Amino acid sequence: MSYLIASEKLGVIGEPFIPKDGINLDALLAGGFIVRAEVSTTEEEKPAKNKPKKAPKE
Amino acid sequence: MATSTYLSSPVVTVNAVDLSDQCTGATVNINFDQLEATAFGDSSRKYVSGLGSHSVTLDFYASFAATETWATLKSLVGTSTTVVVKPTVGADSATNPGLTFTGTFLAALPIVTALGALGTISITFNGGVYTSDES
Numbered sequence A: 001m002s003y004l005i006a007s008e009k010l011g012v013i014g015e016p017f018i019p020k021d022g023i024n025l026d027a028l029l030a031g032g033f034i035v036r037a038e039v040s041t042t043e044e045e046k047p048a049k050n051k052p053k054k055a056p057k058e
Numbered sequence B: 001m002a003t004s005t006y007l008s009s010p011v012v013t014v015n016a017v018d019l020s021d022q023c024t025g026a027t028v029n030i031n032f033d034q035l036e037a038t039a040f041g042d043s044s045r046k047y048v049s050g051l052g053s054h055s056v057t058l059d060f061y062a063s064f065a066a067t068e069t070w071a072t073l074k075s076l077v078g079t080s081t082t083v084v085v086k087p088t089v090g091a092d093s094a095t096n097p098g099l100t101f102t103g104t105f106l107a108a109l110p111i112v113t114a115l116g117a118l119g120t121i122s123i124t125f126n127g128g129v130y131t132s133d134e135s
Helices: A025-030 B069-073
Strands: A003-005 A034-036 B011-014 B023-029 B032-036 B047-052 B055-061 B080-086 B098-106 B111-114 B117-126 B129-133
Touching: A003 A025, A025 A034, B055 B069, B055 B080, B055 B098, B069 B117
Parallel strands: none
Antiparallel strands: A003 A034, B011 B080, B023 B055, B032 B047, B055 B117, B080 B098, B098 B117, B098 B129, B111 B117
């Protein structure tokens, strides 16, 4: 699980928060100081296959 | 004579949150149990260090605004966390050590209010491992 800084009291907002030893993450989450970094669980859409039609043989 | 004057720039972080702008006082006690090691043949008492028994008392204004004192402390009472007190802003160094207490316990969160005065919170963290970060 990774976290992002949500308060300037903790650092630069939006930067990843890397907790040092002894940091109580639950308290930081409850106080709104950090948020869980959302990880996409859906696959990226593949681009549509648009093969060019072969030209008819003459 | 060398002295340290603490006017406005000490840094206090609780659970990694910088609460310096709400803090008005900090008392750091670095203590170790004193175990007697005197034996026959000694002419004076001798002692060795036992368990560390440290504490940090911090005085804050009781701000209930978002991500301020109350938001920082409300979920820490009854748990352990890390507290750092530094003489001044800037990088850790031999002359600006980060006095760090890791795994220190907050047992109580008393809030003092009075008519016509700013509310205050004076808390004491007990125990934990003490280190002096100087680099």
